[in-house]
Each structure stands twice: as C-alpha cells, then as structure tokens.
Amino acid sequence: MPADSSPGYPPELSPEEERYLVTNVKDWSIAHGLAVRPAPSFVESSQDPAGVLATTAPVTLFPSLFPHTCFEQGLAIQKAYNELYSAIARDEEWLQEIVKELIEIDDFVGKLWQTHLAVKEAGYVQDLSLGLFRSDYMVHSDSSGSGTSLGLKQVEFNTIASSFGGLSSQVSNLHKYLLTVDAYPPSATAIIKPDSLRQSNSTSSLAQGLAVAHKAYGQSRTGRTLCVLFVVQEPERNVFDQRHLEYALLEESGVCSFRLPFHQTLLHTKLESDRTLLYSPPNSPSYLYEVTTVYFRAGYSPDDYPKEEDWRARLHLEKSRAIKCPSILTHLAGCKKVQQVLATPHSPHLKRFLSDDGVASHVLATFAPIYPLDDSEAGKEAIRLATHPETANRYVLKPQREGGGNNTYRKAIPQFLKDLPQTHWPAYILMEMIEPPPLRNIIFRNGEVQRGGVICELGVYGVCLWRNGSGKNAPGEVLHNWEAGYLLRTKGDQSEEGGVAAGFGAVDSCCLVDI
Amino acid sequence: MPADSSPGYPPELSPEEERYLVTNVKDWSIAHGLAVRPAPSFVESSQDPAGVLATTAPVTLFPSLFPHTCFEQGLAIQKAYNELYSAIARDEEWLQEIVKELIEIDDFVGKLWQTHLAVKEAGYVQDLSLGLFRSDYMVHSDSSGSGTSLGLKQVEFNTIASSFGGLSSQVSNLHKYLLTVDAYPPSATAIIKPDSLRQSNSTSSLAQGLAVAHKAYGQSRTGRTLCVLFVVQEPERNVFDQRHLEYALLEESGVCSFRLPFHQTLLHTKLESDRTLLYSPPNSPSYLYEVTTVYFRAGYSPDDYPKEEDWRARLHLEKSRAIKCPSILTHLAGCKKVQQVLATPHSPHLKRFLSDDGVASHVLATFAPIYPLDDSEAGKEAIRLATHPETANRYVLKPQREGGGNNTYRKAIPQFLKDLPQTHWPAYILMEMIEPPPLRNIIFRNGEVQRGGVICELGVYGVCLWRNGSGKNAPGEVLHNWEAGYLLRTKGDQSEEGGVAAGFGAVDSCCLVDI
Structure with a gap:
C-alpha cells in the first residue's frame, strides 16, 4: 500500500520549507490549545514553579496516509463494539467467569472485583452507565492468501480514560490549516487533497456523551446545582486534552464540570444517606454541588492506588448515585483477558453478546x-x-x-x-x-524534527449510555450509542510502545488513500 | 466611583480560592491561545532554541470595574474618530503644515515625510486606504466643578500597529468563563454579573476590516492568488495576538495571509511594472502571490529601521498598488503633534474635519x-x-x-x-x-500574582476604509466605518507605562458599574 503507492511521501523538505511548516505548527498549536505542559526533562519545575509554561503537543507535520477502506471499516464498526462492551459490562455472571482466574494472580483486577462485590452488597443505586470508549487498531497487511490484503486488526479496546479525544480534533484541524496556507510542498499536495483529510469531531462528540449522561441523571435530588466530575491524576501534563472536553461540555451543552484529583476524593466529596454524591470545591467548601456523572481520567492503573484510602475512594464513588464513566464492571470489561477470550480462534463468546450474525462477523474480522x-x-x-x-x-x-x-x-x-x-x-x-505496512512521516516534539519510518494506530471513539438490567430476564438496554470521532497516533517504527504523552509517539490525522 | 462604591473589590482570596482561580486561568488561557512567548528572562533561548514554549499572557484575574457611561461613551464616539483621522490622512496640505516643524528635529517623522514625497513624485497608484485604529482613554475624575464627574480622556490615538485586538476578545471570554465556573468568590459575584461583563469582538471585527480591504482591492491583475501581508517584527513574543487575526481572516472570510518580517521585505516582495505587489514565500519562492493589503505590525518605530535598506523597503511597499494599513500619511496622522494641535485649548482645527458640530463637541469632550x-x-x-x-x-x-x-x-x-x-x-x-479614580485588581504574569492599586486604559478599536481624494474639490470618501471592539489594559499604579508586552501591564476586560 502507501509504501509502494507513495514512496515519496512525505517529501524531502528544504530548510526553508521545513522552517515555514514548523513555524506554522508552533503558532497554530498554541493559539488553538494543541498543547501539553512541558516534561520535567525540558523545563524543570524549579524554573516554573507555578506551571504556566506549555508547549506544542507531539504532532506529525504531515497527515499520515491511511487506507480509505480501513478507515471506514473502523468507524462503521464502532457502534457494534459499543453494544458489545455494554453487553459484557451488563453480564456480571459471564464477566465473573472470565475474571475469576485473574483474581488470584492480578492484585489490581482482584481489588476491582472486590470493590464491585462491596457495592453489590450495599446495592447499586444507579442503573445508568456511561462508556466513552476507544477501540484501537492497526492496519494489518496480510499476504497469506493470494496477493496482499489490508484490514484493521484490533490492538486493544479501552473502556476507561480513553485519552486524546480533545487533541485529536485539533490535529485534524491543524493539518487542514497547513494545507490551506500552502505549507505543504506541491509534491505533497498532489496527495493531500481537501477531500482526503478527515476531521475528527471527537472533542464535541465525547463531550456530548457526558452531556447525555448528565441529562439522563434527571433532576437534582438535593436542590443543589448539578455538575460533572472529572476525576484526574495530578500533576497531569496532558491537561489540555481533558480541558477541551470540559470546555466543549460547558459551551455546547451548558454543563458545568470540576476537576477532582483522585487522591482528594474523600476530602472533597461525600455521600448523602440516599448515596447522592456531593462535591465541595476546595475554593468554596461550603457550597455543595450534586454530581450527576463521574468521569474517570484516573484510577485505571495500580499506580493510582498507592494507599488503601485510594481503594476506599473508588468504592465511595462507585457506591454513589452518580453515573460512572465507567463503572467497575465496565472497567473490568476492558481487561485484555476479555479481549483474548473473544478473540481466541473458535471462541463461542462473541455470539452471546451480538445476536446479529452479520454484525458479529464484522467485529470478528477485526480480531487478531x-x-x-x-x-x-x-x-x-x-x-x-x-x-x-x-x-x-x-x-x-x-x-x-x-x-x-x-x-x-x-x-x-x-x-x-x-x-x-x-x-x-x-x-x-x-x-x-499486527504487521502494518511501512509508512513514513515527520514527528515534531519539543522543538525537534524527527523523520523516519512510522507505525500508525487508529483509535475510534464511541459513546454508549445504557441501563443495567437485573439479570437474565431483564438484560438492560442501550439508550444512546454513537461513533464519536477518531484518533491517529503515530510512533517511530523503532519504538514498540505508542503512548504519546509518555514520549513515544505523536498525535496525527488521516489522509485517506485508495489502495 | 468604584473606589468608594466597591471598596472590597476584588475581594481578598484564601489560598484555596487563589489556587483555583489561577489554575483555571492557566489552563483556559493556553487552551484558547491567550498566550505569549516567554521573555528571555523567564526562558533563555538556549533552553528552547526552536521557540516552542508559550505562557499565559499577562492578564488580570478579575475584570476591572469600569463606569458604564464612560464605556458607552468610548464605543459611541469611535466612528467619529475614524472619520476624523481618515479626513486628516486625506488632507495632505494640512498635515504638511502640522508636520513640517517636526521634520527638522525628529528624524523619524522627517524620513516618513520624505518617503511620502517620494511616492507622490512617482504617483500614488492605490487610492484606497485602510485604518485599523485604536483610541486609548483613561477615566478622568474631575472635581473642579461642583462634585466629582467622570469622563473619558484620550491618552493617544493609534493609527499603526494597534495591538492586542487578538488577545482582548479572549480575555473577556476568560473572565466570563471564570464567572460561569464559580471561580469568583460570592462577594465578587455580587458585583460581577453576566450582564455587566462586556465581550470584545475585536478579533473578528479587525479581521473583518482586513477582509473588506482585501475585497475592495478587486480582481487579481496578474492572475495570481490574492493574499494579505502581515509585515511583522522578528522575533515577536506577542505573535498569538497577531495570529488570531490571521486565523479569523482565514476562517471567517476565507482570506489567506502571510507573515513577512519587515527586514526581509525586499528579499521576498517585488513590484511589477504597474506596481502590483508580488510576494514570494521563502518556502516556495517560485510561487508568487499578489498582495491586496499590507498590514503593518512593524515599521512604527525608528528601531525598525536600523539600515537605509529598511527605508527603501517602506518606500517599496508604499509605492505598491496594495492597500496599506496604514499609509504613510495615516501613519503620520498618528503623531502626538496632531493630537496636540487638535486638543490645544481653543484649537480651530477640529471643525475643519468634523463638519457636524454635535459630533465635534463629543470628540472635543474626550480631549485632555x-x-x-x-x-x-x-x-x-x-x-x-x-x-x-x-x-x-x-x-x-x-x-x-x-x-x-x-x-x-x-x-x-x-x-x-x-x-x-x-x-x-x-x-x-x-x-x-489624566487623574483616574483609584482601583484595585490582581495581575497574573509569569506565574506570579501581583495585587494592588491599578490604572486602567480603555482602547476602542475602529475600522475605516476610505478612498483618498485628489485635492480640495475631491476630498475622497469613507467606504466602511465601524467600531471594532475594545481593549482594557491594566497596570500597577506604581508604573507609569502601560505596554503589556513590555512587561508593565496586563490585558483585562470591563465589568461595567453604574456610578
């Protein structure tokens, strides 16, 4: 594919071409919040104790070439994936079977399960559950049959803290801008056409997901102002990615949200006797807000639970009446073990959750x-x-x-x-x-321009709000389900990890090509 | 006024209140491009040779209190000021009288005048002229009569490189956001009401000014793509202020613009035989654009002309067919001497330019x-x-x-x-x-919080596009004339200079109060 069809992409840049491109990237990114806080290796905290400095988020200078059919495949299948994982999260019995063999050997999974059991014992008081998912794929070049065929293969399915939705929209806007101001050399614009660039509406679409949960929560039970709570890590270098969702939620839906560092949960929230979750902002502790939705951008890693108190905090939130994004069971549904059970050849499990054979076969085709x-x-x-x-x-x-x-x-x-x-x-x-076809691009990070072979990972966001059931005869129902934009993450092909914030990759956008 | 009517504004902040307010300011500002490049005293260029770091622009944490009547007075009079300075710029004979006594003693004014004469000798080929003006005022507390009255008094009228229009819109949005997310303590929100905050539409409105000039230029004479040229200083720490105008020009009007460092003018532009101005971008020198409008964000200070070549560059641009914002004569109309001649008590000059006595008396009332x-x-x-x-x-x-x-x-x-x-x-x-009433605010700059007495300067932007005449019997005409938003600049009252970029002040917005 592209490696052969576009061997000169992206083109070599003269020093002046590179300078113009980089200058435009540097300025546009900061003007539009396509930014991160600088790493300590770049700016020591003693130099900027208040933490006011920011820098361009790691980005690719060019949109990466991506097979049109694979892109459409990923977007088209997202609603089925939302339905699948919602169904798994609702099927405690099945999930328990899957998870139980992990409990003894993975302390983190065990603790999550115990937390679920503790909530169950007390009784769940919120039957709505929100998923802001991201299904990650790579293009797989399969040369086992006659000729080479390309298809998406799933790397993983994220059910908690799916990141970069706030920056992804901005990167696709950036690449479109660079095309518009003639920052790409003519040899590149022969390939990058306005029609071939795909905008990601992930910021707006994910924020809309939080808004529908907020609304579905219903009226305030305490007469207090309703809000959404972003449970976050602190410090957070990738804060603007999250902030863009907050700002879109406020601007587009009029919903107010607050950021709560996970380790301060017990300090600033409390449960009413009916388990309504109240939040008291540190700046105004006497003013209480009623929380409709808890959005976890922390709590997904054992590192977030250094103390026993942190598990009490998770339990505290989980027991509350607020809608969780995600609930513990949804979080557990994201275990690799679940992905493995579904994707083990000849697995019988997929059909348990996807009754439509056509839909199931499309999902199955994306399993490695x-x-x-x-x-x-x-x-x-x-x-x-x-x-x-x-x-x-x-x-x-x-x-x-x-x-x-x-x-x-x-x-x-x-x-x-x-x-x-x-x-x-x-x-x-x-x-x-997964064996992706060879590609090239230029990554811009911390002011450095790195050119070379790259590997791209397509993430497709999904929003799903569902009502949990009460057993086999009442399996619950999906209330909202939509595909919510995409992320393209690109890393140098020398690195085998792809987390952009961790310094191994860059946020990118798709330039669709027909194979 | 406010000193008495709101003695507790802004209120004292607890450490938690200040932290919450500052955190919101830090994140919102970068997410929305309310930013500057850090000063060398903050980040040395050796640490960030590519210049990717940015920081929150100096801003006030609270909107400053501003008398409602004075604010309306400033906005209402802007069209008259646009008309006045357009008329002055069209009256070469009068301007020559005013300027001639400066020519011998102010080398810069002399050089500007010589440049005008050189263009005149060759013949002006563009009869349209654009002004993106800013009239700066302070509130003057006059206790000479019975009781104390408040009114606006003009500090200066800027006819070239009127800055901060791109950031001002963002600051008024920031303060509105802070109010919405309850970042202000209750004692402040008793004063800051949504209705009392005034949004500045300066970014969009000034960009619209460039767009009408671009359109008025007419069809391309060379068949090449038309563009606007931002003539800038390099390096420019306040680059995002300018970039916001560029982005608005592109997004709202579809007009492409380029940044040309003033000292590279002769390298990257050339005149056709009919004096059409062509621009060749350094990244793509073989591709020529036809320039409709030259927008000077440089060239206003003698420091911009270290070499004789720089004067040749100004002459070169001035001779061109592009619309200048501003022309040399408009630039000269901004001399303090012109302001002085108009504002000297019993001056007969104002009525020469403003035939409507009512309008003239409103303008006169703003002269100190x-x-x-x-x-x-x-x-x-x-x-x-x-x-x-x-x-x-x-x-x-x-x-x-x-x-x-x-x-x-x-x-x-x-x-x-x-x-x-x-x-x-x-x-x-x-x-x-001008004796402004005492006010207080908190300035946030480079991560430092500075609280104290402040002085506010209200700038009102104006857009004016006119056709120059050919003498007394053909005095030209104004084609477009509108008020284009506002800037509030606030500095500590210990400092007597108010340039924000120079490190002496902050960008602010108005919280209107009735006296």
Whole structure:
C-alpha cells in the first residue's frame, strides 16, 4: 500500500520549507490549545514553579496516509463494539467467569472485583452507565492468501480514560490549516487533497456523551446545582486534552464540570444517606454541588492506588448515585483477558453478546488471534509458541491491565516468561503481532524534527449510555450509542510502545488513500 | 466611583480560592491561545532554541470595574474618530503644515515625510486606504466643578500597529468563563454579573476590516492568488495576538495571509511594472502571490529601521498598488503633534474635519488639554509650566512618536528638558495628566500574582476604509466605518507605562458599574 503507492511521501523538505511548516505548527498549536505542559526533562519545575509554561503537543507535520477502506471499516464498526462492551459490562455472571482466574494472580483486577462485590452488597443505586470508549487498531497487511490484503486488526479496546479525544480534533484541524496556507510542498499536495483529510469531531462528540449522561441523571435530588466530575491524576501534563472536553461540555451543552484529583476524593466529596454524591470545591467548601456523572481520567492503573484510602475512594464513588464513566464492571470489561477470550480462534463468546450474525462477523474480522497462557488447549499451544524465540517472534505479550508501557515483544518473550513464576502466566495474553505496512512521516516534539519510518494506530471513539438490567430476564438496554470521532497516533517504527504523552509517539490525522 | 462604591473589590482570596482561580486561568488561557512567548528572562533561548514554549499572557484575574457611561461613551464616539483621522490622512496640505516643524528635529517623522514625497513624485497608484485604529482613554475624575464627574480622556490615538485586538476578545471570554465556573468568590459575584461583563469582538471585527480591504482591492491583475501581508517584527513574543487575526481572516472570510518580517521585505516582495505587489514565500519562492493589503505590525518605530535598506523597503511597499494599513500619511496622522494641535485649548482645527458640530463637541469632550513646546502663545505657557517642578507635576511629556516607553512624568520633566537642547523641545508635547479614580485588581504574569492599586486604559478599536481624494474639490470618501471592539489594559499604579508586552501591564476586560 502507501509504501509502494507513495514512496515519496512525505517529501524531502528544504530548510526553508521545513522552517515555514514548523513555524506554522508552533503558532497554530498554541493559539488553538494543541498543547501539553512541558516534561520535567525540558523545563524543570524549579524554573516554573507555578506551571504556566506549555508547549506544542507531539504532532506529525504531515497527515499520515491511511487506507480509505480501513478507515471506514473502523468507524462503521464502532457502534457494534459499543453494544458489545455494554453487553459484557451488563453480564456480571459471564464477566465473573472470565475474571475469576485473574483474581488470584492480578492484585489490581482482584481489588476491582472486590470493590464491585462491596457495592453489590450495599446495592447499586444507579442503573445508568456511561462508556466513552476507544477501540484501537492497526492496519494489518496480510499476504497469506493470494496477493496482499489490508484490514484493521484490533490492538486493544479501552473502556476507561480513553485519552486524546480533545487533541485529536485539533490535529485534524491543524493539518487542514497547513494545507490551506500552502505549507505543504506541491509534491505533497498532489496527495493531500481537501477531500482526503478527515476531521475528527471527537472533542464535541465525547463531550456530548457526558452531556447525555448528565441529562439522563434527571433532576437534582438535593436542590443543589448539578455538575460533572472529572476525576484526574495530578500533576497531569496532558491537561489540555481533558480541558477541551470540559470546555466543549460547558459551551455546547451548558454543563458545568470540576476537576477532582483522585487522591482528594474523600476530602472533597461525600455521600448523602440516599448515596447522592456531593462535591465541595476546595475554593468554596461550603457550597455543595450534586454530581450527576463521574468521569474517570484516573484510577485505571495500580499506580493510582498507592494507599488503601485510594481503594476506599473508588468504592465511595462507585457506591454513589452518580453515573460512572465507567463503572467497575465496565472497567473490568476492558481487561485484555476479555479481549483474548473473544478473540481466541473458535471462541463461542462473541455470539452471546451480538445476536446479529452479520454484525458479529464484522467485529470478528477485526480480531487478531489472541491466546491465553493457561492450561486450556489454546493455552498450551500458546505456551509452546511463546517459550521458543523463533515462534515467539510473531507475538506480543500483554498484561491484562489498561495503559501501555508494559508489553513484551517478540524474542524477549521467552526470557520474560522464564523470569516469571508460571502461576502468574495467566495474567498475560499472547497476541499475534499486527504487521502494518511501512509508512513514513515527520514527528515534531519539543522543538525537534524527527523523520523516519512510522507505525500508525487508529483509535475510534464511541459513546454508549445504557441501563443495567437485573439479570437474565431483564438484560438492560442501550439508550444512546454513537461513533464519536477518531484518533491517529503515530510512533517511530523503532519504538514498540505508542503512548504519546509518555514520549513515544505523536498525535496525527488521516489522509485517506485508495489502495 | 468604584473606589468608594466597591471598596472590597476584588475581594481578598484564601489560598484555596487563589489556587483555583489561577489554575483555571492557566489552563483556559493556553487552551484558547491567550498566550505569549516567554521573555528571555523567564526562558533563555538556549533552553528552547526552536521557540516552542508559550505562557499565559499577562492578564488580570478579575475584570476591572469600569463606569458604564464612560464605556458607552468610548464605543459611541469611535466612528467619529475614524472619520476624523481618515479626513486628516486625506488632507495632505494640512498635515504638511502640522508636520513640517517636526521634520527638522525628529528624524523619524522627517524620513516618513520624505518617503511620502517620494511616492507622490512617482504617483500614488492605490487610492484606497485602510485604518485599523485604536483610541486609548483613561477615566478622568474631575472635581473642579461642583462634585466629582467622570469622563473619558484620550491618552493617544493609534493609527499603526494597534495591538492586542487578538488577545482582548479572549480575555473577556476568560473572565466570563471564570464567572460561569464559580471561580469568583460570592462577594465578587455580587458585583460581577453576566450582564455587566462586556465581550470584545475585536478579533473578528479587525479581521473583518482586513477582509473588506482585501475585497475592495478587486480582481487579481496578474492572475495570481490574492493574499494579505502581515509585515511583522522578528522575533515577536506577542505573535498569538497577531495570529488570531490571521486565523479569523482565514476562517471567517476565507482570506489567506502571510507573515513577512519587515527586514526581509525586499528579499521576498517585488513590484511589477504597474506596481502590483508580488510576494514570494521563502518556502516556495517560485510561487508568487499578489498582495491586496499590507498590514503593518512593524515599521512604527525608528528601531525598525536600523539600515537605509529598511527605508527603501517602506518606500517599496508604499509605492505598491496594495492597500496599506496604514499609509504613510495615516501613519503620520498618528503623531502626538496632531493630537496636540487638535486638543490645544481653543484649537480651530477640529471643525475643519468634523463638519457636524454635535459630533465635534463629543470628540472635543474626550480631549485632555495638550500643549506644544514651541514659541506659540500656548507653547510659551506650556514651557513655563513644564520647567518648574511644582507646575510640571500635573503633566506628562510625550514624544511625537508612536509606541510607549518614552514618556517623562511630572517632576522629572524639568530636568529632562534641561538636558535637551531647546531646539528639540518641539519634538515633544505636554499633556495634562489624566487623574483616574483609584482601583484595585490582581495581575497574573509569569506565574506570579501581583495585587494592588491599578490604572486602567480603555482602547476602542475602529475600522475605516476610505478612498483618498485628489485635492480640495475631491476630498475622497469613507467606504466602511465601524467600531471594532475594545481593549482594557491594566497596570500597577506604581508604573507609569502601560505596554503589556513590555512587561508593565496586563490585558483585562470591563465589568461595567453604574456610578
């Protein structure tokens, strides 16, 4: 595909071309909040104790080439994925079966499950649940049949703290702007046409998701002002990504939101006797707001729970009447184990949740084979593959947990497993490496221009609001379900991790090409 | 007024209140491009050679209280001021009389006039002229009559490079946002009501001014793409202020613009034989654009002309067929001397330009008495006042030139004049100090919070496009004339200069109060 069809993309830039492009990127990005707080390695906190400095978010100078059909495939299937994960989150019985073998070996999953059980014992008082999902894919170049075919293969499905929706809209606007002001050389504009650029409406669309939850919460039970609560990490370098959602929520829907550092949860929130969640802002502790929706942009990683108090905080929020985005069960539905169970060849599970065979087959087509590392038949086969360097070379080993940075790749897998007690192996899943076609781009980060081979990951956002049921005969229902824009994340092909904020990648947009 | 009517404004802030307010300001400002590049004293260029860092522009945390009637007075009179300065710029004969006594003593004014004469000799080929003006005022508390009355008094009238229109819109949005998210303590919101905040539409309205000039230029004469040229200083820390106008021009009117560092003018522009101005962008030198409008955000200060080549550049642009914003004559109309001649008590000049007596009297009411330092009767009186410390204490001495930073205040005036050859005195004007009522606010700059007494300066933007005439019987005509939003600039009352970019003040917005 593009590697062959557009070998000169992006073109070589003269010093003047690069300077003009970079100057436009630097200015436009700050003028439009396509920004992050600088890393401590760039600006030490002693130099800027108040934290007022900002810098351009890592971005690509050009939109990356992306197969048109794959892009449309990802967008078209998002509603089915929303439905699938909503159904999983509503099926406690099934989820328990899946999760139970992890509980003993993954303390984090165990703690999440215990939290769910504690809430269940007290009784759930909120039957609405919100998902702001992101399904991540890579283009897979399959040359096993006759000729090479391209299709999307799912990397992971994020059910909590799906990030970069606030910046993604801005990057697609940036690339469109650069095209408009002739910042791209003529050899590039032969490929980048206005029609081939795809705007991502993720900021507005995700904020709209929070707004429908807020509205579905209903009237205030306390007569107090209603608000949405963004539960966040602190400090947060990627704060503008989150702020854009807050601002869109306020401007487009008139809904007020507040940022609550997760570790301050118990300090600034309390439950009424009917478990209505009240928030007292630190600047005005006597004024209480009633929280309609808790939006977790923290709490997805064990690192967010250094103290026992943090688990009490999660339980406290989970027990509340506020709509959670996501609930504990939805959070657990995002375990890699769930993805693995669905994607293990010949798995019977998908049809449990997607009754429409056509829809199910479209979803199935986006699964890359994933194996458990347990004593099932598939697991035994996987262990055989993973423990030998040659066969392991086609795989990636991933922990069940959310958030990048913990994967083990290819030939490193056998030694990694050797160092791990075999009883812990089921905490990992083995996934066939997706083989993306070679691409090139230029990443701009911290003022540096890095050109080279890149790997792109397409994330498709989804919004889903549903009512939980009360068992098999009352399985609940989906109230809102829509595709909510996209993210393209691009990293140098020397790096095997793709988190932009972690310094390994850049936010990008799609220039669609027909293969 | 406010000093008495709102003694507790802005209120004292608890540490938590201040932290919440500052956090919201820091994040909102960067997310919305209310930003500047950091000063070298904050971030050395060696640390950020690519210049990617940005910081919140100096802003006030609260909107300053401003008398409602004075605000309306300033906005209402702007069209008359546009008409006045357009008429002055069209009256070469009158302007020559005014300027001629400066030519010998102010080299910069002399050079500007010579440039005009050189263009005149070659023949002006563009009879349209654009002004993006800003009339600056302070509230003057007059206790000479019975009781105290408040009115606006003009500080200066800017005919070139009127800045901060791009940031002013954002500051008024910021203060409105802070009110909406309850970042102001209850004692402040008793005063700051949504109705009392005034949004400034300066970004959009000034960009619209450039758009009407662009359109009035007419069809391309060369078949090339038309564009607007922003002639700028380099480096420019206040770049986002300018960029917001560029982006609004593109988004709202579809007009493309480019930034040309003034000192590169001769390198990247050329004149066709019919004096059509062509621009070749450095990134794509073989592609030529036809320039409809030259917008000067540089060239207003002698510092912009270190080499003789820079004067050739100004002449080159001035001779071109592009519409200039402003033309040399409009630039010269902004001399303090013109302001002085109009505002000297009993001056006959105003009625020459404003035929409507009612309009003229409204304009006249905004003049603070200004005296020449020459051998006229008013000049002799002024010299007597300025050379004695006691009488000088009520005055400010200003050079004829645009741009702050060169004023001499009160008791410092006699010694300043003593050190200056008396032949140079006419290069200055003596202006009665405007006595603003005491106010307080909090300025946020470089992460520091500075609380104290402040002085506010209201700037009202005006857009005027006119056709120059060809003499007394064909005086030209005004084609477009509108008020274009406002700027409130606030500085600590210990400082006597008010340029925000120079580090002496902050961008603010108006909270209107009835006296």
